[in-house]
Amino acid sequence: MKALRYYGARDIRCESMDDPTIAAEGDAIIKVDRCAICGSDLHIYHGHGFSEDMGFCVGHEAVGEVVEIGRGVKRLKIGDKVMISAAVGCGACRSCIAGNVIACENNGGGCYGLSAKLQGSQAEAVRVPGADYNAQRIPAGITADQALMMTDALATAWFGAKNADIKSGATVAVVGLGPIGLMAVESAYILGAARVYALDLVPERRALAEKAGAIAVDPANAKDFIREATQGRMCDSVIEAVGGERTVDLALRLVGRRGTVSVIGVCQERRFAFPLERAFAAGLTFRIGTCSVPETWPELIPLVQSGRLKPERYISHVLPLSDGAKAYSIFDGRQDGALKMVLQP
Amino acid sequence: MKALRYYGARDIRCESMDDPTIAAEGDAIIKVDRCAICGSDLHIYHGHGFSEDMGFCVGHEAVGEVVEIGRGVKRLKIGDKVMISAAVGCGACRSCIAGNVIACENNGGGCYGLSAKLQGSQAEAVRVPGADYNAQRIPAGITADQALMMTDALATAWFGAKNADIKSGATVAVVGLGPIGLMAVESAYILGAARVYALDLVPERRALAEKAGAIAVDPANAKDFIREATQGRMCDSVIEAVGGERTVDLALRLVGRRGTVSVIGVCQERRFAFPLERAFAAGLTFRIGTCSVPETWPELIPLVQSGRLKPERYISHVLPLSDGAKAYSIFDGRQDGALKMVLQP
Amino acid sequence: MKALRYYGARDIRCESMDDPTIAAEGDAIIKVDRCAICGSDLHIYHGHGFSEDMGFCVGHEAVGEVVEIGRGVKRLKIGDKVMISAAVGCGACRSCIAGNVIACENNGGGCYGLSAKLQGSQAEAVRVPGADYNAQRIPAGITADQALMMTDALATAWFGAKNADIKSGATVAVVGLGPIGLMAVESAYILGAARVYALDLVPERRALAEKAGAIAVDPANAKDFIREATQGRMCDSVIEAVGGERTVDLALRLVGRRGTVSVIGVCQERRFAFPLERAFAAGLTFRIGTCSVPETWPELIPLVQSGRLKPERYISHVLPLSDGAKAYSIFDGRQDGALKMVLQP
């Protein structure tokens, strides 16, 4: 099959690769209908990936059709159109069954396309372990594009917003307006926010946030702007959707007394100079982590079905899989208003 | 002063009455700028009031200006424009200070305009006990009309929606689309509902609910309609905004397994034939009660300020206080699309 | 095999019966080590059962050993010692996987031993459908007796206490002190109650509640006693563990403003004269239903392992299965301090 393979910094190639095969009885093989590039894929693209492997297939966002199943698979059938959770658990332990694949008792959660251990889904096909749990039939009333967004980006945005302890009437800020940040804006409103301040260096992204009802703020003077707008109270909840010391620190400056900072941007710094004394004085909650995707689906499915969430709006480009390298380059350069980049095998 | 006084079924008169005076050190006298008629006032209008008194002033929704304060009042000043909570507590006990005037340890909560004991606010002025807590300065960015809606109707709608345990993505039904029911529809969306079914016998009211994003349903075939739409699951949460055995029973028929029915319509039946066996099998929560208005303000104020809630849309008529009898008649007959009737002294 | 079979009011016989067999690929056959009689079995014993069937095997509380499994069973193995949830779901739908078998989308939850449709577990062996989910290996550190209590009684007590919205420092009442009521007393303390009032007509049962830290109250004057003890506030939370109009009504009289009544006693009345007006004035929550047993295990297992809950204390009798008829008679007559009756095949 054809697949996007990693060969070093800024070297992603669409090449042939062995077809995936059933390795365990809970596996399913999914023919990929469409897949997408995630902001976190850029860590790999920049050569700061999560393994030393070369030539592995990248990507972890995909929808497709079940073409083969192991004999332990019970809930999926050949021919089913499915969405594949980016986060992968064993699908059998107590945590996975409770939807919390990040706390999977067998492997502690995993992800496609980070190494050769679990090949990615920017390919013509992908092997899904624990398929009964790590994939789900696309429910009626949800398009393939919407489902694709639900495999990671929308789920993470929603998770980040929920982690931010948003209360009805809350003042919220979102730091970073890639597709996840933009959907975090929308999620914050679904969760009851009265106002959402949206920060990004790119004016076009801020304009999109405004369309979603947010108040756009230039990060350069965000702290002063929000202090004035809130009469010094600052935000109740802040969602960091970038990952990195500078933006996490900014998030911690925007939150008010007894507020919560929720970090969903992928953080690779081992240590961060946390402002302990100020956090102690203000009484803060700092929450950080990755999303157990299937855990979010029971809530997200009806919200997408009913049109309250329209994640497909944040798809900016649809390209053939063979243009994968180009797609990475556009996305990395934030060219042409690049947001979610979709690839079709 | 002029005031609307009750003299028996369908006999409300605008007449002179003694001006209110400070009776306790926590009292304030409020010159009423505008007041409104509540659905529950119709119980009195129909002669099924809450006391045997005659000639008392009716009404419990008003905004106005502080013109006199007792020497114990600390948070309000003469000249302040205030909104007056329809629910009245002592303003000093542990429950009141926690915002729960319904559980006031001194009087168990009260309300204006139900008897001669606490005169109503459909008048040129009204005495407010425990004024520091039972009234609040109208915050910046909120109009008098919006504030008027917050004295009872919006607060009760919000309370009813919160009592319904609405979760993100929930399927909700609202039974009864007077102003409170219509605002319960909007509140359900703020609380995360994916879909709201809106039931009322009056097609015009159903049309208003549709404007607010609801799916209008004729009560006559609501159960079948919702069963089909939800593939038999029925609703997660149902809000009853009428009060009465028939509609409470309907609400209990619309809710699915482990769902919640929240009753905010004023119930005067002493006993109700509760479907115990079915509720046991389905695992239901049945929640009923009146709203401790000030408890809702911290959440509602930013939602109204930011425009997420626009309660003033449900004001259908503005008339002079002297036309009070006519206003009651229009409202009772649901004439002219009557929703919230506002009176100006 | 030998099994307790129902032949009409007060006619339970230990007789031969066909051995259970695998009927679906998710089934397991469990050789019963010990089983127990539940208060709700007395409804059947009194001839007020849930079907017209005759000769079916009764009982729904059992622990035992897996002796045969369908080929779809993945989490259990032959030889495993397991506890069997009294509540049975399909074990595959979204609700079951979330632990909520009562809302099972395929059969709406079920129970052993109510009819010939699903034979009971007061027998030498029992067929368990959806065994991967409806049974669980007995965790290390939990005895067979403890596990037996967790198959229904302790789970229901815990569920009832959680349904009662018990907050830290709460005043709680438990109406009915059978094994479930007594364990509801203990559960209420684990959930943070400051004081638990325990009501039962039988003084010996009240004495057991006192041993568990409760304040024993004679139901005859419970309302006055609790009013005085709480300075009129009454209880924050009341758990009804009997089932029946009279005790549900009593529970509703013991709860104070904004309190919650949780009914776990099995209710067979179709309608109940609910005190609507008073509930409206007081702002009550009324919650009723049966327990999705496996849902409670993640919380109960560590509490039993660590010794904070000692459910085995409420086992009063251990008899051979062949003495089943006698055991029912002792339990029904509340003879010899009968609480949990255990039977050994």
Add this chain to the structure above:
Amino acid sequence: MKALRYYGARDIRCESMDDPTIAAEGDAIIKVDRCAICGSDLHIYHGHGFSEDMGFCVGHEAVGEVVEIGRGVKRLKIGDKVMISAAVGCGACRSCIAGNVIACENNGGGCYGLSAKLQGSQAEAVRVPGADYNAQRIPAGITADQALMMTDALATAWFGAKNADIKSGATVAVVGLGPIGLMAVESAYILGAARVYALDLVPERRALAEKAGAIAVDPANAKDFIREATQGRMCDSVIEAVGGERTVDLALRLVGRRGTVSVIGVCQERRFAFPLERAFAAGLTFRIGTCSVPETWPELIPLVQSGRLKPERYISHVLPLSDGAKAYSIFDGRQDGALKMVLQP
């Protein structure tokens, strides 16, 4: 009056000082019956206080009798025996009335005895601002010693345990077993913990934690011990009751996936090297701050009245105020099993 005054590191003297006087209409003067030394007072004692002032009166834990009130005080009367919240808000703003003095909108919360701005309560008398809110009559059934513990230590322990998101059945660790840590152990059990691991360098303190039901653990090998005991899952919730980079870091090492670390030890480090990458992988919540004491009283009062919490057990010494310097020295040296040091003027 006599008061303990600060003159530099390890130089606390019992000296004369001007009597406190009413400075604002909300003030009350409290004659101190007994006061106590807090672990955080040692920061001052070591010369690492919160101001450059000299000669001010220290201490923030006290109970006593109201001897004078400003004319704005409404809830307290002369002669009332009261407990004084260590955390001080204006007592009038929205946050204070909601019990959250740390978020006081007027002064952002304060504390006695940190500088000359607000004199301490290790004295014969103390001025309490916003007395209606910042002090409360000692409820019936609570001794002066119990009330004294509720002015800060027990409230902070409770707050820390609640901040740790302890769920029923949780595995908890408490780092640091001064009086606050020991009461955090007890609070964790009240909140439903199945097991509490208790860490302190001092064996005597670990023994006290064992008496309270905890599993004592030597900090030196705590990580390995807990990893083995939990089969690698580590703790659901960890409470840090020391304050300081080393112990906060240890707390973060003891928590498992999706767990919460709650820091209540007073932190004076400006920055802390937070393990960002690991926290991201594990999905942690880090919560830190000081307690809004009055916010805890509605829950703590019934728990102390009913004997579920017995904070007075952690009083180790009672000395006359004139021996204040000695008391500080004993407490600082952890001599004679020093825990809570009480002083009587």
